[in-house]
Amino acid sequence: MAMAKQPQTCQTRRFCGHSSFKAHPMPRQLLLHKVPFHLAILAAIIWQACQTQPSWCQTINSEASVPFSESTAEPVVASANHPESSVALEPITVDPNVTTAHLKLFVKPLTVDELEVEAKGWQNLLKDNVEEITSLHLRIEEITAQTANLKVSNRTDPQQVLAESRTSIAGNNAPQSDKRGTNENVSTILQTSESAGPSDAETVSTSTKSSNNETAPDSTQVPTLDSLTAQRDRLSSQLTELTLQKTEISQRFEIVLNSLELKGGDPTEYRKYNNALTGVALEVTSATGMWQMLASWLVAEQGGKRWAWNLVRFVVILLVSYFGASILANFVRRGASRVKGVSQLLVNFLSSFTKQISMVVGFIIGLAALEIDITPLLAAVGAAGFVVAFALQGTLSNFASGLLILAYRPFDVGDVIEAAGVSGSVDSVSLFSTHIRTFDNKLMIVPNNDIWGGTITNATASTTRRVDLVFGIGYDDDIDQAKTILAKAVADHALVLKDPAPNIRVNELADSSVNLICRPWTRTEHYWSVYWDLMQTVKQEFDDAGVSIPFPQRDVHLHQQ
Numbered sequence: 384m385a386m387a388k389q390p391q392t393c394q395t396r397r398f399c400g401h402s403s404f405k406a407h408p409m410p411r412q413l414l415l416h417k418v419p420f421h422l423a424i425l426a427a428i429i430w431q432a433c434q435t436q437p438s439w440c441q442t443i444n445s446e447a448s449v450p451f452s453e454s455t456a457e458p459v460v461a462s463a464n465h466p467e468s469s470v471a472l473e474p475i476t477v478d479p480n481v482t483t484a485h486l487k488l489f490v491k492p493l494t495v496d497e498l499e500v501e502a503k504g505w506q507n508l509l510k511d512n513v514e515e516i517t518s519l520h521l522r523i524e525e526i527t528a529q530t531a532n533l534k535v536s537n538r539t540d541p542q543q544v545l546a547e548s549r550t551s552i553a554g555n556n557a558p559q560s561d562k563r564g565t566n567e568n569v570s571t572i573l574q575t576s577e578s579a580g581p582s583d584a585e586t587v588s589t590s591t592k593s594s595n596n597e598t599a600p601d602s603t604q605v606p607t608l609d610s611l612t613a614q615r616d617r618l619s620s621q622l623t624e625l626t627l628q629k630t631e632i633s634q635r636f637e638i639v640l641n642s643l644e645l646k647g648g649d650p651t652e653y654r655k656y657n658n659a660l661t662g663v664a665l666e667v668t669s670a671t672g673m674w675q676m677l678a679s680w681l682v683a684e685q686g687g688k689r690w691a692w693n694l695v696r697f698v699v700i701l702l703v704s705y706f707g708a709s710i711l712a713n714f715v716r717r718g719a720s721r722v723k724g725v726s727q728l729l730v731n732f733l734s735s736f737t738k739q740i741s742m743v744v745g746f747i748i749g750l751a752a753l754e755i756d757i758t759p760l761l762a763a764v765g766a767a768g769f770v771v772a773f774a775l776q777g778t779l780s781n782f783a784s785g786l787l788i789l790a791y792r793p794f795d796v797g798d799v800i801e802a803a804g805v806s807g808s809v810d811s812v813s814l815f816s817t818h819i820r821t822f823d824n825k826l827m828i829v830p831n832n833d834i835w836g837g838t839i840t841n842a843t844a845s846t847t848r849r850v851d852l853v854f855g856i857g858y859d860d861d862i863d864q865a866k867t868i869l870a871k872a873v874a875d876h877a878l879v880l881k882d883p884a885p886n887i888r889v890n891e892l893a894d895s896s897v898n899l900i901c902r903p904w905t906r907t908e909h910y911w912s913v914y915w916d917l918m919q920t921v922k923q924e925f926d927d928a929g930v931s932i933p934f935p936q937r938d939v940h941l942h943q944q
Contacts, residue, residue, distance in 0.1 A: 473500070474500050479632055483638060490638065494646070502653045505635065510660075516622060519618050526614055526615045530608060530611045530612065530615070533611070696749075703745070712741070715734050719734070726792045727796045728796050735813075778815060781832045782815060784830075785813065786814065794841045803834050805827045806821065806822070816829060817829050847904055850903050850904070853890070854899050854901060854925075856925075868930070869899065872920045878912055880904040885903035886900070
């Protein structure tokens with residue numbers, strides 16, 4: 384009986400549990416097909432990650448570079464158990480083109496030791512940038528001196544002019560120990576710039592180190608006025624770009640230092656270095672050089688163009704915020720007006736408050752579009768809050784009273800009130816004051832604290848109101864006749880309410896008259912119409928009926944002796 388041929392197998396180890404490995408047979412064909420497929424997928428994932436997040440790749444590379452121990456197959460970490468094995472950390476965020484938002488995310492999980500490494504890396508990057516700026520600035524001064532000598536000198540030997548200009552510039556700006564290195568750097572920049580075309584101008588002086596490695600042409604070539612001007616323009620443009628890059632590096636350096644300080648580190652020395660280099664002002668030896676630097680800044684991507692675009696965004700955001708705040712305020716007004724029981728005073732306040740808050744938020748967003756960090760401003764406002772509150776005690780008291788008026792609603796817009804010695808109709812109420820329009824159309828602005836701290840008389844809080852009238856008749860007149868005239872005048876008036884019934888009584892026996900009160904009821908908005916009409920009608924009826932209205936009299940008796 385023939386035996387079936389067994390397929391060839393290979394032994395692979397699969398991890399089982401936590402302490403042992405177990406060998407399982409796997410078909411060789413399946414193994415050979417799976418391994419390349421898995422490797423291809425893994426390579427594609429790593430390539431895609433490196434294309435989208437280069438900083439992550441730097442992190443992976445830095446982690447992969449950590450040495451492994453042969454015996455334990457674990458990364459060697461410098462600790463108390465391994466004092467002799469120290470690993471030099473490398474910075475992973477020193478990319479001048481990284482955005483501030485991404486940099487804040489990158490440094491957030493880092494420890495103090497790692498942030499120290501990052502700070503050192505940004506410090507070195509800032510140092511290299513300032514060294515390049517210094518070299519370019521010295522070269523621009525040299526070219527400016529050469530140009531001036533060519534313009535004002537009548538010598539026929541341009542080589543002598545070139546030699547004297549270089550000697551004077553190098554002697555005035557560099558120490559004796561550094562003259563040779565500085566002259567070699569600026570000479571290399573000059574020679575390379577003369578040989579390069581306009582398209583290569585940016586590559587020539589991007590880095591002082593790279594420019595030192597380039598091959599310089601014949602240094603005996605005599606520069607002309609046009610060539611010197613062209614070189615100065617190119618170097619000024621490069622100087623502007625490097626200066627803008629220095630600002631970007633300084634800002635990102637400060638982000639790392641803030642994170643280091645927040646986690647307990649000491650960024651004092653780094654911050655002093657950053658402030659010292661950021662505050663360096665490069666001198667401009669002539670108005671022409673200043674104009675060239677300004678013109679280069681205006682056309683630079685990270686200079687004038689960037690700020691112009693930021694300014695456009697700022698203006699657009701302000702306009703959108705203004706119109707958006709108005710639309711939102713109207714929406715809030717309509718929505719609040721439909722809520723039952725909400726006063727017009729509260730509706731106006733919510734609408735105004737919504738508009739103001741929306742515009743403030745828009746202004747803050749506009750400042751962010753200008754790339755202005757408002758965090759220090761907000762921190763300063765918070766720190767000065769106590770001082771401001773102490774200085775504005777009266778204003779804050781009015782603010783609190785305004786909130787209480789809005790909450791308890793003792794009056795509404797359009798109500799006739801008497802408060803703080805002022806009588807009139809409520810025109811508007813803000814958080815700090817109440818505007819009252821008097822009956823003679825004068826606008827009175829009363830602090831809310833004076834209104835809330837005193838007695839408030841609201842004449843329009845009820846729908847009906849009693850009209851109090853007093854009429855005096857003589858002691859010889861018929862009281863019943865006078866009461867009949869009053870009752871008829873009240874009953875004939877169309878605006879007087881039947882219910883409650885009017886009250887007509889003898890109220891006082893005064894010195895010169897018998898005073899009768901007449902108290903009809905009417906709607907609140909008709910109060911003054913009823914008051915004035917009844918006064919006129921009763922006077923006319925008394926005159927027709929012969930009822931006298933006495934007035935105070937004084938008899939003077941003269942005695943002769």
